[in-house]
Amino acid sequence: MALVIENVTKLVEKDCHINDISLQLEPGTFNVLLGRTLSGKTTLMRLMAGLDKPTKGRILMNGQDLTGVSVRERDVAMVYQQFINYPSMTVYKNIASPLRLAKVAKAEIDRKVRDVAEMLRIEKLLDRMPAELSGGQQQRTAIARALVKDAELLLLDEPLVNLDYKLREELRAEMHEIFKRRNSIVVYATTEPPEALALGGNTAVLYEGRLEQFGPTVDVYQHPQSTRIAQAFSDPAMNFVAGSVDATNLRLGDAMPSALEQHLNGLKPGKYQFGMRANHLQLQSRTATDIEFQANIDLAEISGSETFVHVTHNGAAWTVQQQGIHQYQIDEQIKVYVNQARLYVFDLDGHLVASPDNASRQLT
Amino acid sequence: MNKWEDNKAWFMVIPVFLVVAVSAILPLMTVVNYSLQDIFGPDQRVFVGLEWYKDALTDSRLHDALKRQLMFSSLVLLIEIPLGILIALMMPKKGWGASLSLVLVALPLLIPWNVIGTIWIIFMRPDIGLLGAAVNGLGIPFDHTASPFAAWVTVMLMEVWHWTPLVVLLAYAGLQAIPEAYFQAARIDGASAWSTFRYIQLPKMRGVLTIAVLLRFMDSFLIYAEPFVLTGGGPGNSTTFLSIYLVKLAVGQFDLGPAAAFSIIYFLIVLLFCWLFYQVLLKVGTGDKP
Numbered sequence: 001m002a003l004v005i006e007n008v009t010k011l012v013e014k015d016c017h018i019n020d021i022s023l024q025l026e027p028g029t030f031n032v033l034l035g036r037t038l039s040g041k042t043t044l045m046r047l048m049a050g051l052d053k054p055t056k057g058r059i060l061m062n063g064q065d066l067t068g069v070s071v072r073e074r075d076v077a078m079v080y081q082q083f084i085n086y087p088s089m090t091v092y093k094n095i096a097s098p099l100r101l102a103k104v105a106k107a108e109i110d111r112k113v114r115d116v117a118e119m120l121r122i123e124k125l126l127d128r129m130p131a132e133l134s135g136g137q138q139q140r141t142a143i144a145r146a147l148v149k150d151a152e153l154l155l156l157d158e159p160l161v162n163l164d165y166k167l168r169e170e171l172r173a174e175m176h177e178i179f180k181r182r183n184s185i186v187v188y189a190t191t192e193p194p195e196a197l198a199l200g201g202n203t204a205v206l207y208e209g210r211l212e213q214f215g216p217t218v219d220v221y222q223h224p225q226s227t228r229i230a231q232a233f234s235d236p237a238m239n240f241v242a243g244s245v246d247a248t249n250l251r252l253g254d255a256m257p258s259a260l261e262q263h264l265n266g267l268k269p270g271k272y273q274f275g276m277r278a279n280h281l282q283l284q285s286r287t288a289t290d291i292e293f294q295a296n297i298d299l300a301e302i303s304g305s306e307t308f309v310h311v312t313h314n315g316a317a318w319t320v321q322q323q324g325i326h327q328y329q330i331d332e333q334i335k336v337y338v339n340q341a342r343l344y345v346f347d348l349d350g351h352l353v354a355s356p357d358n359a360s361r362q363l364t
Numbered sequence: 365m366n367k368w369e370d371n372k373a374w375f376m377v378i379p380v381f382l383v384v385a386v387s388a389i390l391p392l393m394t395v396v397n398y399s400l401q402d403i404f405g406p407d408q409r410v411f412v413g414l415e416w417y418k419d420a421l422t423d424s425r426l427h428d429a430l431k432r433q434l435m436f437s438s439l440v441l442l443i444e445i446p447l448g449i450l451i452a453l454m455m456p457k458k459g460w461g462a463s464l465s466l467v468l469v470a471l472p473l474l475i476p477w478n479v480i481g482t483i484w485i486i487f488m489r490p491d492i493g494l495l496g497a498a499v500n501g502l503g504i505p506f507d508h509t510a511s512p513f514a515a516w517v518t519v520m521l522m523e524v525w526h527w528t529p530l531v532v533l534l535a536y537a538g539l540q541a542i543p544e545a546y547f548q549a550a551r552i553d554g555a556s557a558w559s560t561f562r563y564i565q566l567p568k569m570r571g572v573l574t575i576a577v578l579l580r581f582m583d584s585f586l587i588y589a590e591p592f593v594l595t596g597g598g599p600g601n602s603t604t605f606l607s608i609y610l611v612k613l614a615v616g617q618f619d620l621g622p623a624a625a626f627s628i629i630y631f632l633i634v635l636l637f638c639w640l641f642y643q644v645l646l647k648v649g650t651g652d653k654p
Contacts, residue, residue, distance in 0.1 A: 046548075049552060051552075071551050072554045082545050086563045086567070087564070087567040087568060088567035089563060097553060097563075101554045101555060
């Protein structure tokens with residue numbers, strides 16, 4: 001009883017949009033498709049929905065091959081980036097429309113529409129036209145229309161991207177509640193790592209049409225299997241520094257060698273790439289064992305209550321995420337610190353070798 | 365300082381005022397002036413008050429022309445709007461077919477209006493015209509210079525051929541502006557082609573269709589060149605529309621006073637209808653009662 005995607009490839013005029021993806025999604029799960037623009041999220045969703053046919057491979061639902069079956073014959077609902085509602089129908093009729101097309105009894109429609117409207121807090125807007133609603137309310141209506149169908153497969157394609165910051169936070173927080181009690185397979189596409197983390201469930205990281213990693217969201221975040229996944233699932237992008245390990249010491253960039261500690265202890269001597277998340281780089285040393293780098297400030301931007309300091313170390317561009325608002329001179333020399341416990345280690349091919357093992361400490 | 369800055373704005377506005385005054389307001393005031401006088405020559409004029417307005421409102425030939433005009437404009441809207449939408453729906457959405465069909469559809473709009481009249485005179489001639497001779501060849505007598513019915517059919521055909529492309533272009537632009545996601549959503553909902561049209565395409569085209577209806581109404585209500593060339597308002601007065609009658613009055617009989625009064629009335633009628641259409645179309649499909 002699941003949606004199985006089997007070696008699916010989608011070519012559009014020789015351009016490979018989806019490259020040999022296999023994936024199994026279970027009913028009652030929340031699955032995030034995470035990837036940048038053009039990574040194939042929307043294409044994969046269209047294939048899941050049956051809006052497009054895969055060039056190669058099969059799509060199975062509950063063991064039944066649906067590869068060539070048109071979307072009309074399937075049990076799918078979808079929410080889009082744009083707020084898609086029927087412009088000349090009231091909110092009530094909009095939400096009721098999939099049920100009316102499915103010839104559900106009137107009383108049943110009424111009950112379901114009111115239920116789902118209440119859950120999305122639009123029960124007072126049922127008589128309005130979509131054009132009279134705010135963006136957030138329009139998207140709530142579209143989500144209600146998708147939910148009311150109780151489809152086996154519910155696809156949400158970056159549904160919050162066109163909303164302003166406040167509304168996005170608000171609706172995202174409600175998502176948990178909305179999808180908790182469902183037995184559907186929910187698939188949610190996003191470009192934003194924080195959104196994936198906030199939504200939880202499972203995450204599939206897509207990169208240039210390939211599935212890079214699939215697993216519980218926190219797991220993928222803590223143990224990104226490659227530098228690419230670490231890049232995609234990190235905002236701002238992960239910072240990298242080349243370094244090496246010998247029997248007892250760790251050398252990172254220009255920094256002084258330091259003794260190997262904790263999760264780095266078992267590393268074989270050799271050259272590695274070390275990944276550091278922006279929030280783990282510091283501008284003050286906290287412990288005596290912190291590794292110290294010399295860096296040059298390129299730019300400092302203030303965002304909310306944080307400061308993003310863009311620096312260069314040895315030609316590599318890094319971003320330091322600093323709490324609070326700080327001002328810096330461009331081209332100022334500065335010291336950047338990182339603790340060994342925070343380091344992600346990748347081999348020279350980009351595969352994960354070691355990741356910080358203390359999850360709770362890492363997220364502070 | 366502030367005062368001076370405020371006044372400076374006038375320097376920007378005054379040139380536009382002058383242009384509008386010279387091009388629109390002064391001629392309009394001249395027409396109002398004419399409509400209140402009886403004019404015999406450059407220096408011989410008598411003030412007659414609202415005499416010409418009374419004449420115009422009781423002129424049975426003007427009433428007939430107005431009826432014809434309303435009939436004509438109604439037919440134009442009833443035929444061109446649905447036909448335009450239908451053609452726009454059938455046109456390819458992308459690729460070379462889209463460009464080609466756009467060019468083909470736009471062709472009639474590129475031809476000068478009096479040339480269109482001439483083309484249709486030749487096209488409909490019972491002896492050598494392609495369509496006229498064909499219809500007569502089938503044993504159906506058809507001559508737009510002799511039968512009022514044939515004249516109407518010919519004028520309508522010409523009008524539809526000439527101006528439906530404008531509706532097509534507007535409707536096509538409206539259709540192209542609908543995000544693809546709407547059609548996907550409709551497919552996922554299992555909506556039929558008719559429901560997709562009725563609940564997505566038609567409401568989404570409301571803005572451009574409002575413009576199309578207004579433009580087609582105004583243009584068809586003011587039509588002059590094509591029927592003037594094609595039928596000259598005949599046979600009899602059967603295709604004498606308002607503007608043709610107006611020109612006969614002003615230029616043909618040189619009755620400047622009555623023609624001026626008639627012009628003002630004509631202008632007000634167009635204004636009134638456009639306002640009505642606009643009010644109704646603004647509210648259709650928004651849930652408000654029109």
